[in-house]
Amino acid sequence: MASLPNGAAAAAGSSGGRPVDKEVDFANYFCTYGYLYHQKEMLCDRVRMDAYHSSVFRNAPHFEGKVVLDVGTGSGILAIWSAQAGARKVYAVEATNMAEHARELARANGVADIVEVIQGTVEDVELPEKVDVIISEWMGYFLLRESMFDSVICARDRWLKPDGVMYPSHARMWLAPIRTGLGDKKMEDLDIAMDDWNLFVQDTQAYYGVNMNALTKAYRAEHEKYYLKSAIWNNLHPNQVIGQPAVIKEIDCLTATVDEIREVRAQVMLPISLEGARLSALAGWFDVHFRGSAQNPAVEEVELNTAPDEQGGTHWGQQVFLLTPPVKVSKGDSVNVSFSMVRSKENHRLMDMEFTYELHEFSGRKHPAITTKMYLE
Ligand SMILES: C[S@@+](CC[C@H](N)C(=O)[O-])C[C@H]1O[C@@H](n2cnc3c(N)ncnc32)[C@H](O)[C@@H]1O
Numbered sequence: 001m002a003s004l005p006n007g008a009a010a011a012a013g014s015s016g017g018r019p020v021d022k023e024v025d026f027a028n029y030f031c032t033y034g035y036l037y038h039q040k041e042m043l044c045d046r047v048r049m050d051a052y053h054s055s056v057f058r059n060a061p062h063f064e065g066k067v068v069l070d071v072g073t074g075s076g077i078l079a080i081w082s083a084q085a086g087a088r089k090v091y092a093v094e095a096t097n098m099a100e101h102a103r104e105l106a107r108a109n110g111v112a113d114i115v116e117v118i119q120g121t122v123e124d125v126e127l128p129e130k131v132d133v134i135i136s137e138w139m140g141y142f143l144l145r146e147s148m149f150d151s152v153i154c155a156r157d158r159w160l161k162p163d164g165v166m167y168p169s170h171a172r173m174w175l176a177p178i179r180t181g182l183g184d185k186k187m188e189d190l191d192i193a194m195d196d197w198n199l200f201v202q203d204t205q206a207y208y209g210v211n212m213n214a215l216t217k218a219y220r221a222e223h224e225k226y227y228l229k230s231a232i233w234n235n236l237h238p239n240q241v242i243g244q245p246a247v248i249k250e251i252d253c254l255t256a257t258v259d260e261i262r263e264v265r266a267q268v269m270l271p272i273s274l275e276g277a278r279l280s281a282l283a284g285w286f287d288v289h290f291r292g293s294a295q296n297p298a299v300e301e302v303e304l305n306t307a308p309d310e311q312g313g314t315h316w317g318q319q320v321f322l323l324t325p326p327v328k329v330s331k332g333d334s335v336n337v338s339f340s341m342v343r344s345k346e347n348h349r350l351m352d353m354e355f356t357y358e359l360h361e362f363s364g365r366k367h368p369a370i371t372t373k374m375y376l377e
Pocket residue numbers: 012030033034042043071072073074075076077078093094095096098120121122123136137138139148151
């Protein structure tokens with residue numbers, strides 16, 4: 001039987017090396033995963049579901065007679081598929097009370113003798129044996145939001161056999177130049193918020209005799225951060241991508257360390273491929289691959305891609321990072337981007353980013369570099 005050590009209180013992650021308070025993490029992060037409505041949102045994402053389903057059933061030899069660990073089993077879906085694909089034993093670890101529903105679902109689907117649901121964080125859990133496969137759906141917005149891959153790394157280092165495989169096995173982050181009207185809408189929203197503030201300043205002076213104007217700058221900064229500097233979730237149409245996307249991070253899930261993912265830094269050149277376009281934002285997304293390992297390659301490689309898609313996309317969508325003001329660009333121009341992403345000091349599951357971008361016209365003219373901060377909250 002798998003079990004949790006008594007009084008286990010290992011940190012579930014770290015923010016710049018500082019231990020994370022588990023109670024705070026539960027209140028801020030895990031709470032929503034305890035609700036069926038939230039699990040259902042993920043279970044209704046056809047792109048996600050089809051990719052994981054194909055990855056398991058087209059690669060059944062990886063599961064037949066094998067021991068599997070499902071990190072963050074949620075409703076238990078990946079654990080149940082692993083059992084249906086022939087696993088001998090599946091340890092399905094879930095931090096929240098969703099574990100009870102997962103247990104019930106395993107019973108109702110006739111795999112309770114194979115799937116053992118363990119409620120607790122994977123960092124604390126004790127298993128009676130090492131595992132052949134680790135399966136997990138750990139990806140957040142722009143891949144790394146939520147920092148759940150830390151937990152998968154911890155599970156891998158503790159429980160995966162030396163010749164074991166990771167599902168998924170590889171992940172990549174992408175950045176692309178795009179056109180969108182979202183920036184105009186956000187500028188309007190900001191103007192409305194500031195008009196409302198100015199009325200408030202006038203009224204407070206008139207009725208209560210206090211001049212609030214000293215706070216106008218701070219109020220504007222707060223709202224600029226919210227409207228213009230926060231990543232915007234959107235499922236973009238492919239025709240909004242106006243140039244060549246670039247990979248800014250590649251992760252081998254079998255070997256990656258937390259240090260490797262704590263910060264992402266990249267310098268990329270994004271060639272513009274559309275004539276007379278308005279570059280109004282950069283967009284970020286990710287893909288993951290199920291390739292098995294060099295020792296144990298997949299029978300059939302499967303991809304889960306969250307790029308802009310005509311069919312409508314995924315619940316992850318893409319993250320839109322506004323460039324204000326937008327820049328007129330032409331085919332043959334390129335945008336040089338220096339990108340950095342670190343974990344927020346206040347919450348290690350959220351990300352602070354910095355973009356420095358520089359337009360190089362086809363004619364050879366270089367525009368001055370602009371640096372902007374962005375937040376993935
Ligand atoms: C993105 S959901 C995926 C759920 C399910 N595997 C699926 O694919 O539908 C991630 C789940 O992992 C759980 N989780 C996140 N970190 C965990 C940890 N360190 N230990 C145990 N469970 C964790 C969350 O509570 C959540 O239910």
